Amino acid sequence: MTRLINRTRSNRKGFTLIELLIVILVLAILMAVALPLYLAAVSDSQVKTCRANMQTIANAEAAWKTQDPTHTYTTTLTSLDANLGATPICPSGGAYSVSITQATSKGAPKADGTFGTAKSVPTGGLVVKCTPATGGPDHGEFAPGIDSQ
Numbered sequence: 001m002t003r004l005i006n007r008t009r010s011n012r013k014g015f016t017l018i019e020l021l022i023v024i025l026v027l028a029i030l031m032a033v034a035l036p037l038y039l040a041a042v043s044d045s046q047v048k049t050c051r052a053n054m055q056t057i058a059n060a061e062a063a064w065k066t067q068d069p070t071h072t073y074t075t076t077l078t079s080l081d082a083n084l085g086a087t088p089i090c091p092s093g094g095a096y097s098v099s100i101t102q103a104t105s106k107g108a109p110k111a112d113g114t115f116g117t118a119k120s121v122p123t124g125g126l127v128v129k130c131t132p133a134t135g136g137p138d139h140g141e142f143a144p145g146i147d148s149q
Contacts, residue, residue, distance in 0.1 A: 053088035093133035
């Protein structure tokens, strides 16, 4: 009898169908939980990278103004390459633009309230904006000295 039990145990070479289905079910549940968190983290990192790029552009403008006191803000990003090194690229394919306010104005914050120029920007103030690519997310705008973090 002992030989028969040992023999049937040694002949078993694989997993049963039920065991495989349970493993697949557990993996599917883990993926259903992890995937939205991963996608949210990727989106958040793109927004933060874009925000850092906008601050870098504003810092390059400030550096140029420090080097040349007669300089007024420029809206051409390639003019800043001496201080930037290279024109930053939005991680989601958007395009950066620099504008100088003509009158005291308020920028439009993002709908989710993450960041944007919601305070008044004085006349002659600098605003750096990321215009989204077609179908891309809106990363908002940045006004140095107005938007803090």
